[in-house]
Amino acid sequence: MKYAGFALVIALSACGERTVSTVVPDDTAATLALGRAALHGQPRDLPRARAYFARAAQDGSGAAAYYLGVLAERDPAERIRWLTIAAERGEPHAMFLLGNAYRSGAGVPRDDARALAYYAQAAEAELPAALQTLAMAYRSGELGLAPDEDEARRYEMEAGHALDHPPPEP
Template sequence: MRNLGFRLLGLSDPEQVKAGMHTLTRAAEQGDIEAEIALGRIYLAGIPAVPKDVKRARGHFLRAEPSRHPSAAYFLGVMSQNGQGVRADPREAARWFEIAAERGSPDATFLLANAYRAGAGVPKDDKKALALYEKAGELEHAPALQTLAMAYLHGELGLEPDDAEYRRYMMEAEHALQHRPVPP
């Protein structure tokens, strides 16, 4: 059912797009977590024939979250961070990012590292940020690898400047950009 919904969404006729949304909604109502997350993403961004609706998006992510799918927690974190459908709350964003990171989301791991680096919603902790950037880097997250490269270049996050490490991380980042995984 979900695949039919996706096919209909890809068509240009607004009536077929509405039929695709209806099909995805039915799939989600029958427990299809991927359909629930897809609906959340669609409402979060909006598409032609389907206006942006952050409250609906949040509802879909909240319904998907008990499944322990990392994307649900990741998007709830992004929405909490940006004040989409809720008041912006860096502490709540960090909590959701931590849940998604524990479930294997490299994007959430990177955003949680940024939070520790800045002290946004969590105590400022360069050592914890470094460990999280390294964890995201192991998952081939290009921005995390670039952040590590710059930290070695400029001697940040408690690291000593190291040109060889800077070059190594930049090469890994370039490689990761060529093999970018599916976004959350």
């Protein structure tokens, strides 16, 4: 418990102003916090970070799966695999990155419909970047959408409102 609390303190200070709102005092949260601390440390300790994230991901953490995805920058297949796991575990930032991947065909075949579905999922979780993406897509007619100024405005308003209460950083 004390160890978990200490780890959380590091995580909180490493995250700057962001509050870690999912304060769940268990081992997985502590391992995740240690992973973040290693990732954001000066100097950064990537192998250590990966090890912690792997452990937490094994325990079911969506945030850990997200980090393993973004840290697999050089291995597109591995990146997609971990981000998909994270998305399945409800991590909105991973959903958003998968939307990007399907949009640009990076690591997966290009698929506007799947990109849109992932963006919509992240938007339902109120990720401002996803709401903004949809707003822009409706404004300019992207991702196979017909331009729709009313929908653009609606998503724009939701993005602005969601800035206040976005999903917690992973």
